[in-house]
Amino acid sequence: MPAPWQISADTGGTFTDCFGVPPGGAAGTDARLVKVLSSGRLRVSVTEWIDERAARLDIPAGWSVPDGFFVGFDAAIDDAVVKVEAWDAADHVLKLADATPPASAIDLFTGEEAPILGARLLTGTGPGNAFPPVEFRLGTTRGTNALLERRAAPVAWFVTRGFGDLLTIRDQRRPDLFALEHHRPAPLAEFVCEVDERLADGGAVLNPLDPGFETEARHALAAGLRVAAVSLLHSYRNPAHEIALRSRLLALGFEHVSLSSDLAPFIKLLPRAETAVVDACLTPILRQFVENIRRSAGLEEKGPLIMTSAGGLEPAACFRPKDSLLSGPAGGVAGAATAARALGFERLITFDMGGTSTDVARFDGDFQYRFEHRVGDATLLAPALKIETVAAGGGSICRWTEAGLRVGPESAGADPGPACYGRGGPLTVTDVNLLLGRVDPSNFGIPISSENIAAARSRAAALESLASGGRAVDPPSEEFLTGLLDISTEQMADAIRAISIRDGADPADYALLAFGGAGPLHACDIAERLGMTTVLVPREAGLLSAYGLHHAAVERFAERQILRPLDDFATLPEALAALDTAARTRLADDLDTPPESLEIRRRIAELRLAGQEATLSVDLSADSPGDRAALAAAFRARYESVFGYPPAPDRALDLVSLRVIAATAPRKPDSVNRVRSATQPCWVGERFVDRAALSAGEALAGPAVIQDPFSTFHLKAGWTVTVQANGALVAEFSGQPDSEATPPDGTGAGSAIGRELFRHRFENIAAEMGAMLQRSAISTNVKERADFSCALLDGRGELVVNAPHIPVHLGALGLCVREIAARLPMRPGDTVITNHPGFGGSHLPDVTLITPVFIHGEAEKPVAYVANRAHHAEIGGKSPGSMPADARCLAEEGVVIEPTWLIERGTPRFDRIEALLTAPPWPTRNLPDNLADLHAQLAANRRGVDLLQSLLAGHGAEAVRRQLESLATQAQSALAGHLRATGFSGADGEEKLDDGAAIRCAIARRGDGLRLDFSGTATAHPGNLNATPAIVRGAVLYTLRLWTRSPLPLNEGLLRDVEIVLPRCFLNPEFPADPAACPAVVGGNVETSQRVVDLLIRLLGFQAGSQGTMNNFIFGNDRFGYYETIGGGAGAGPGYAGAGGLHTHMTNTAIT
Incomplete structure (x- = not known):
């Protein structure tokens, strides 16, 4: 049998990339590359209409289209579809069966899948001819797109009785902390049947499988459903019930049944269930897709090899759809690893930038895996490469909002696309690159007219005018356009930090390998921002996923x-x-x-x-x-x-x-002796350089734009690129590092760019702190439930920026920092700890760490503070879980930590804290976890200090202070603007707790601010429902953030024009020195705080009441304590219904 063609095709949402090696050929020298639309169409430009039935076409490089090739194709010209009658390859003339009006482009199609169309172009096989022997490798996001767009097959889901709403509730968290209307995604299963059966946690049968499910199964079949998923409790221990259920469902008429115990035999019912449902709903779609390719290509019964999310290939016969969802990105990472190794690089970070998103991954001599990953609304238990995705791409929209300048995450998509596409689209990153001269409009892939460029320029000028306070701008300035790219670069650099720094790896120790349509265009910017000095751009950068498929192992x-x-x-x-x-x-x-x-x-x-x-x-x-x-x-x-x-x-x-x-052994490319130029780089006079014109060993100094039919590489000044023997480009940095690109300052658009860059960096500091805390914590409460918060505060101790964590924590941190700073002046090297409600704390399980941030060499006044608060599930007290329902004083609720040093001038004082935690009468029941979580909290603050000091070193204290103040001023203005827009004048009312204790508040308008008077609220509570001023302040801040709908982080600037009158009452009880004489407060944080929010929302009149509780569920013994909170109902509002089964307002922790 003759040697086969080796064809690899990666089908994405818009394009299908194809890599083909002819029989006897080598991938490094004989490979052919083509790119076709994933819709299964070839879009070809017309250079001349010879008559109304004949057109001369501009055939792209790489297409093998001999005489007669297009006979059998249909041609779509505007709204008309006609048959192709003849094709003259020598003159590139296409003859149509019928006359048609002339058009600038023709779509040609056969009705076959896109990989088959690509294979025809590679092999020169027209639709009337059989393929030569072919070995097919396939990657596809067909299943991913069907899942994200909800175009999958309807599924009947069978689950243990009592768990039918599992796929609705999920982990109970609301995805947007400050959303009023909760758009909960519909469950992937269209039909739910609860099955009477039960296994013990070890797998023993408690209740046998009841055949009553068959009635519901017949109803599902009658409704047209033909695929099912089964997820029974503890089936990972004993799959017998699931296996029996599948057997019966197939006998009843279901065509496919996915079992969770078969696909993901691991603990955790929710991801097991979602894995089974996703696999079931995608099976018909992917099975048909693969079968179409197998049949059209004349493959054997086993069909093509298919790329999995884990970066390896599997035969189609044993492939499962749940393994396909990161198939395309995984192929790219596999291709990147192959290309880098050919050049002698074993450590690299991959950077794949497309139109709507960017994928990054780290390769450290081998793939980095994760075995639980999220795609769209589903969490899957399936091996996958550790790929981080950020919503930043060439189509990211640049726009002005009330919070300032924004780039993304919204994308213009393919239609209407960027402004330069000429279809009325918005200004995007692609337009910005075009206007800055980083992209050649004559080599864009689609026609870009001067009118289209003018449309992009006009939109950029209009945006700069808005950012400049209405000043007329034309044309847009280079500074402004570069600033927009800086904002986009920050977002993509964050994704790389997530797969490197957060895993203990320094990006500076890696090469950056860029690919995809836009990856090489931004690679030097990204590398400089992360301190990386080497960028690799393979010859196949524009189709690297298909290249990766060719070289991957089975x-x-x-x-x-x-x-x-x-x-x-x-x-x-x-x-x-x-x-x-x-x-x-x-x-x-x-x-x-x-x-x-x-x-x-x-x-x-x-x-x-x-x-x-x-x-x-x-x-x-x-x-x-x-x-x-x-x-x-x-x-x-x-x-x-x-x-x-x-x-x-x-x-x-x-x-x-x-x-x-x-x-199997992977296909290895020929290794290349890496070329390092021994001569001075040549200066190329043309700004745009054709990659094909560069020879091996040739060096080129930036700035320059190096382009080929599939990708464009922007070589910045300070970089030198050397062409390798295999056509790859290796660029090295010789300039000064730019890890902190200097934001523009002053006024106008430059100031708007600076504010947005600083806002992003401040928010990144809080997010990095949170990631460090969650990653390094021990307890389930912090690591899994995410019951913690991190924040950045200014030098006055006012909350400025936070990660979107827990509102009841965040709103209280400012008061806590100010109270402690007044009591314990902090110096460099200090970290203070407390959980005392009398000093801005909430309840005792919530332990706060505060660290001041100074300029190096100054020790008088902090520039800022970083702080975090984490809930310790056990901190002593009269009952496990440290939240006794019958507590009558603070001492009964746990160990009280008055403000003291955890670290004093760099010296750890953990011995003092350990002594406190183990002291009678009610010491902690889990000291190791307490200490471990305190170390994690300390590591989070240290991370925040390091990042902020880096910002200070790059920009100076004055600039950082000014930008912190700018964010606070924006929040202050947001409240003033909202008051003017709504005309709110005032309201008063009360809410009562279950025992009748009243919370009263009168809200009065005071110019551009408000006065909230809680006079009339009940006196100190005899039980544990007492709150604190910090909790009340946090509730007011959170409510105003909801009311104004300002897209800003929770920021105490909102309270600058707000007076809170809080007399002695159960929202502001006295806290004597003796904890035994202090009121109990544990319920004030989790119950009273919610009722305060309900009252404030009702008085401001923008939403109905929510569940008014955090539903605490606690159990334990002398060895451990378990703590959980349970979601409930969220109130309705104007134009939207309420929601159930999710956390509301002052909390947002995951259920475990």
Whole structure:
């Protein structure tokens, strides 16, 4: 049999990239590249209409279209569709069967899938001819797009009785902290059947499977549903009920049934259920797509090889749709790794920028995996490459809002597209690149007329005019346009930080490999921002996913959940050997090849500290994979690398799961001796350089734009690029690092750019603090429920910026910082700790850490503060969980930490805190977790200090202070503007707690501000429902943020023109020195705070009441405490209904 064509096709949402190697050819020298529309159409420009039935076409480079090739195609010309009668390849003349009005472009199609169309162009096979022998490799986002656009098949979902609303409630968090109308996505399952059955947590049968589900199943079939998903409680321990259910459903007439125990045999019902439902709803779509390609290409029964989200290939016969959702991005990462290794690079960060989003990943000698990932509204338990996506691309819209200048996340999409497309679209990043001369309009891929360029210029000038306070602008300034790109660069750099710095890796130690339509255009900007000095742009950068498909290995995962202490799992060698055999055997069966011919590519263990939920992945040693001591040592080294400090040496380890990957050998490209230019780079007079005109070894100094038919590389000044023997470009930086691009200052549009860049950096500091805290914490409460908040405050202690965490924490932090700063003047190297409600605290489980930030060398007055507050699920008290329902004084609720130093001038004082936490009468029941979470909180503050000091070093204290003040002033103006717009004059009223205690408030307009008087509120509460001024201030701040709908972070500037009158009452009780004489407050934080918000919202008149509680559920014993909050109802408002089963207002924690 003759050697086959090797064809790899990656089908994205808009384009399908195809990479073909002819029989006997080599990928490095003989590959052919084509790009077609994923709609299955070829759009070809017409250079001349010879007559009304014949047109001369401009055939793109790379298309193999011999005489007669297009015969059998349909031609779409405007609204008409006609048959193609003839094709003259020599003269590029297409003859149509019928006369048609002339047009500038023709769409040609056969009705076949896009990869088949690409294969025809590569092989020169017209639709009337059979393909030569072909080996097909396929990547596709067809399933991803169907899932995101809700075009998947309807699913009947079968679940254990009592859990039918699981896919509606999910983890109970609202996605937008400050949204009034909650747009909860509809469940993916169209039909839900609750099944009478129950397994114990160990898998034993408590209630046998009741056949009553069959009646509901017949109803689903009668409604037209043909696919089903089954997710039963604890089925990962015992799949018998799920297997029996599938057997019966298939017998009843369902065509496909996805089982959670088969697809994801792991703990956690919600992601198991979502995995099964996603797999079920996408099966008909992907099965048909693959079958169409198999049949059209004349492939054998096993069909093509398909790229998985994990970066490996699987035969179509065993491929599952739940493994396809990151197929395209994974192909890109696989291609990037192959291209980098050919050049001798083993450490790289990949940067794939498209029209609507940017994907980034890290390669450290091998792929980085995650085994639980989110796509759209679904969380999947499936191996996937660790790819971070940010909504920033060429189509990101540049616009002016009441909060200032914004770039993205909204995208212009393909229609209408950027302004320069000429279809009335908005100003986008693509337009900005065009106006700055980074893109050649004559090599754009679609026609760009002078009128289209003028439209883009006009929109840019109009935006600059808005940013300048209405000053006339024409044309837009280079400074303004560059500033828009700086804003976009910040967003994409954040995505890279998420897959590097947050994992303990420094981007400066990696090369940046750029690909995709727009990746090389922004690569130098991104690299400079992150301190990276090497950028790689492969020859195949515009079609790297297809290139990655060609070189990828065929793989099979075998996996097993363990959930055992590592020290107790003596059968680790046997478990690994069984997984080795399973992985090899499955892959050998898939490929009809002997198992011994396959390699075990990796063995991965997921471990965690005992008592913790989150895991770390560790590779097992190839030489001694069953060595538990070596595995424990590897985990501890990885832990210290990621979190910056070692785990407690006496903390036991749990082995959560094992995974083994069997694989074929990947196709390896020819290695290239990397060329480094020994001569001075040549100066190229033309600004735009044709990549094909550059020779191996040639060097070029920036600035220049290097372009080919599929990508454009912007080489900035300070960079030098060298052309490699395989056509790749290696650019190196020789200028000064630009990790903090200087924002414009002064007035007008430059000031608007500066404000937006600083706002983004301030918010990034708070977000980085939160990521560090959650990543390095031990407790489920912090790590899984995310019951914590991080914030940045100005030098006066006013809250300025926060990550969108927990409102009841955030609004109180400013008062807490000011109270403590007045009591304990803070110096460099200090971190203060408290949980005392009399000093701006809320309730005792909420522990606050405050760290001042100084300019290096100054110790008098802080420029700012960073602070975080985290809920410790156990901090002593008379009952487990530290929230006793019958508490009558503060001492009964737990250990009271008055403001004191945790770190004093750089010296740790943990011994003092440990002594407090273990002191009678009611010490903590879980000291190790308390100390571990305090270390995590401290690490978060240190991260915030480092980032803010970097900003201070780059811009100076005065600029940072000015920008912090600017954000506060914006918030102050937002309230004034809203008062003027609504004409609100005042209101008063009261709400009562269940026991009749009244909360009264009178709100009165005072010019551009408000006066809130809580006089008449009930006196100190005898139980634990007392609140604090910090809680009340937080409730007022949160409510005003909702009312004004200002797109700003929670910011105390909103309260500058607000007077809060708070007499002695149960919202402001006295706190004597003795905790036994202080009122109990634990319910004030979680119950009273919600009722205050309900009252304020009712008085301002913009929404109905919500559940008015956080629904605390607590249990435990002397060894542990468990704490959960449960969502409820959110109120309706003008034009929208309320919502149920989600957290409201002052909290937003996940249910576990």
